[in-house]
Amino acid sequence: MKQPKILVVGSINMDLFVEGANAIPGYGESIRCRHYGYAPGGKGSNQAFAVAKQGADVVFVGCIGDDENGKQVKASLDKAGVNTDYLVVDPETQTGLALMLLDDRTGRYVSYVAMGGNDRLSPDAVRKAMDENEFDMVVMQLEMPLETVYQTYELAREKGIPVFLDAGPAMKIPLERLKGLFILSPNEAETEALTGICIDSNENALKAAKWLYDEVSPQYVILKMGERGALLYNGTEAKFIECFKVKAVDSTAAGDTFGAALAIRLCKGSKIEDAILFAHAAAGICVSRLGAQTSIPTEEEVENFLTERIGGVL
Numbered sequence: 001m002k003q004p005k006i007l008v009v010g011s012i013n014m015d016l017f018v019e020g021a022n023a024i025p026g027y028g029e030s031i032r033c034r035h036y037g038y039a040p041g042g043k044g045s046n047q048a049f050a051v052a053k054q055g056a057d058v059v060f061v062g063c064i065g066d067d068e069n070g071k072q073v074k075a076s077l078d079k080a081g082v083n084t085d086y087l088v089v090d091p092e093t094q095t096g097l098a099l100m101l102l103d104d105r106t107g108r109y110v111s112y113v114a115m116g117g118n119d120r121l122s123p124d125a126v127r128k129a130m131d132e133n134e135f136d137m138v139v140m141q142l143e144m145p146l147e148t149v150y151q152t153y154e155l156a157r158e159k160g161i162p163v164f165l166d167a168g169p170a171m172k173i174p175l176e177r178l179k180g181l182f183i184l185s186p187n188e189a190e191t192e193a194l195t196g197i198c199i200d201s202n203e204n205a206l207k208a209a210k211w212l213y214d215e216v217s218p219q220y221v222i223l224k225m226g227e228r229g230a231l232l233y234n235g236t237e238a239k240f241i242e243c244f245k246v247k248a249v250d251s252t253a254a255g256d257t258f259g260a261a262l263a264i265r266l267c268k269g270s271k272i273e274d275a276i277l278f279a280h281a282a283a284g285i286c287v288s289r290l291g292a293q294t295s296i297p298t299e300e301e302v303e304n305f306l307t308e309r310i311g312g313v314l
Contacts, residue, residue, distance in 0.1 A: 004267030005057040007135045009152050010044020011118040011143035012062040013096035014069040021101050040076040041292040043141040046253045050260030052081040055299040061125050063088040063117035070095035086129040093117045107248035118144050123151035130155050136267045138163045150177040166259040181218040209233035243280040246288045253292040258283040274314040281305045
């Protein structure tokens with residue numbers, strides 16, 4: 001089988017993570033925590049890292065500052081096998097920084113992001129990557145200038161490349177220029193931001209999926225609903241696909257891992273339902289470990305997980 005080649009466009013940060021929180025502080029309040037550390041992150045960088053670990057060729061387009069954090073996050077991607085030839089180094093900005101506060105009780109987190117170079121990512125770098133390579137799919141998110149999001153999609157559409165939009169972080173954006181996406185995939189908070197519908201029930205989830213489909217006309221809407229699994233909607237049929245039960249300790253990068261695994265399996269010819277199941281397994285392994293990129297599993301680990309849980313890879 002041909003090795004898929006995927007272009008990932010988006011954010012790249014250094015993450016400062018703080019573990020051991022048991023509450024989210026209010027103004028003027030301090031919460032004593034247990035441990036902190038630094039690790040490469042950012043939605044785009046995490047996706048590129050995950051694509052490489054899941055067994056595909058990947059080119060990453062992002063923007064960093066000419067600083068020590070930038071050198072470290074680039075080195076992490078290089079070590080994972082990500083092609084960083086199109087990573088822009090802008091000496092007039094800083095590398096993005098995300099402060100991640102991890103809740104020990106739930107494994108969930110909140111973050112504050114200083115965008116830095118991510119806000120300076122222009123479509124020119126994307127255009128250069130597309131002109132010099134042939135890609136099976138483009139994966140992107142919203143953690144970059146909105147105009148770059150739109151033009152990335154438009155450039156890919158001109159070349160006939162399917163685009164997977166992982167619609168995070170949560171924000172309300174105009175969707176007109178994204179009509180015809182291959183996949184639109186927000187999580188719970190992102191779905192509510194886009195549609196105004198809280199998907200706290202299957203009925204509301206289906207209502208939101210139909211709203212998004214009517215607005216964007218993608219081939220698929222895939223709502224990521226945490227421990228409830230995912231909702232797949234193709235305009236005529238809806239399917240709720242359960243995820244695997246695991247002990248969650250840190251949800252950082254789980255959505256990015258899900259998207260990367262799903263994209264690769266589709267490029268390899270899997271049916272959409274089977275690809276989602278594989279992506280659920282990858283995300284399940286991810287949330288059972290601490291960290292962002294350090295928690296992302298290899299393709300072999302996901303295959304072994306599926307063999308243990310359901311007897312093999314579909």
